[in-house]
Amino acid sequence: MLRLQSISLRRLVAALVALTLIALGVTGAAGWNRVEAQSGDSSRYAAIVVDAGTGEVLFSRYADDRRFPASVTKVMTLYLVFEALEQGKVSLDDVITVSPNAASEPPSKLGLAAGQTIRLDDAMRATAVRSANDMAMVLAEHVGGSQAGFAAMMTRKAQELGMTRTRYYNPNGLPDSRQQTTARDLAVLARAVMRDYPQYYSYFGQHDWAYQGRGYRNTNGLLHSGNGYDGMKTGFTNASGYNLMASAVRDDRRIITIVLGGRSSATRNSHVAELMDTGFELERRRAGGERILVAQAFFEQRGFGISTSDNDAPVAYADLGSTPVTEREEGMGSSAVAYTALPAAAPPAVMVAAAPVVAARAAPVPPPAAATPVRTAQTSSAPRTGSLTASLNSGVAGATTLDRGAVANPPPPPRATAAVANPPAGRWSVQVGAFRDETVARNWVNEVNRRFRAQFTSAERTVASAAGWHRSRFTGLSQAGAEAACSALAERRVTCMVVRPGN
Known part of the structure; x- marks a missing residue:
């Protein structure tokens, strides 16, 4: 019963996280690429x-x-x-x-x-x-x-x-x-x-x-x-x-x-x-x-x-x-x-x-x-000649995985401006991240630009700040240019999302 409750709590926490990120404009079609498994799935990681x-x-x-x-x-x-x-x-x-x-x-x-x-x-x-x-x-x-x-x-x-x-x-x-x-x-x-x-x-x-x-x-x-x-x-x-x-x-x-x-x-x-x-x-x-x-x-x-x-x-x-x-x-x-x-x-x-x-x-x-490594709690053999004899009450074998902390109620996301129908070229953006630290946001948009110059030749690097979040963006793109750039980033496993004018 306790295990089922723990699993349910973890799933609830994960769902709240996902909803929060969606509300903040961080996720999208490729938004969860950033939690992609090392091996492409979780069966080996x-x-x-x-x-x-x-x-x-x-x-x-x-x-x-x-x-x-x-x-x-x-x-x-x-x-x-x-x-x-x-x-x-x-x-x-x-x-x-x-x-x-x-x-x-x-x-x-x-x-x-x-x-x-x-x-x-x-x-x-x-x-x-x-x-x-x-x-x-x-x-x-x-x-x-x-x-x-x-x-x-x-x-x-x-x-x-x-x-x-x-x-x-x-x-x-x-x-x-x-x-x-x-x-x-x-x-x-x-x-x-x-x-x-x-x-x-x-x-x-x-x-x-x-x-x-x-x-x-x-x-x-x-x-x-x-x-x-x-x-x-x-x-x-x-x-x-x-x-x-x-x-x-x-x-x-x-x-x-x-x-x-x-x-x-x-x-x-x-x-x-x-x-x-x-x-x-x-x-x-x-x-x-x-x-x-x-x-x-x-x-x-x-x-x-x-x-x-x-x-x-x-x-x-x-x-x-x-x-x-x-x-x-x-x-x-x-x-x-x-x-x-x-x-x-x-x-x-x-x-x-x-x-x-x-x-x-x-x-x-x-x-x-x-470095004072010590014997694990479940080791049954006696200490060997030349080995360290210090012991502690708990060891790796007996340790348990810690549960995640609860998620606090997130603040409401900034209100988005209504999208413009058929917006003119040059007003679309590509968002590559959202951060609590403005310096991190600026460093990241500069790094992405350094590696993907061809995709953002005519774009402006900006950090849009609202409600404590700093969004790394490339602005001044056409719709086609923004979609093509985001597609190129996604192929290289860099998270991105296309942002409509006014958002």
């Missing part, structure tokens, strides 16, 4: 943001829905190798012979032939940096004896750690419809790696690696951006979309962010960065004395998680250029363009539009041993 030290879930979306992990699977593979190293069952200097089974794994791979040998340490680095499917299989067979035996070990360990909705059937994440996990379970795994094997965490943060005269760059592009990022793992298959488990430290706090089902490596990275920035902003404001009790609401005020139905995912990306993606995701090239987050159009009491949070570039940070 999921996200979670977790304070690594306390286990508090700061934000979640579809966090308990099963998804395909792709190469994020390799985090569990390496966790079990770390365990075997600590138990003395294997050594970093072990020389392993590549089996025909491992050599036959498809790319991304290191490409050693059957019968060739490799040190365990190099196989681990190839798995973490190159995301090599063949080397993940080499590790699995060396530690578990066979793929099936190692997969059973993986699933047992997942259950032991509290990853209750995770099942493994291979060590590298190659397509298998039975191999599924959740964003929340992956957050449990991330914290377990930091807690149990901080001495090995650096494998996930190595930027570059050289082997037999050839250099390899980590598939996690955020590692190269600075800003406190120091691990962990990417993943991609056609079924999963673009996945990323990321961790960063700023101001002595560590946050873990997991996004599954991204449309491209660029949009996924941008989304992770936005979520991470918001999480650290929340932490800073709490440290400054603000009482922010419901972290999920803080994220939703910044445009994450607001949707018109239970099936909408939370973020839109505006295509603002053709910057090539330099990261090679899972050994595959990408022709995707770079995306940037579309500033939120904010209804009262639900979303507060603000300038994007840009955190200062952080200095290099030590591995998690200094």
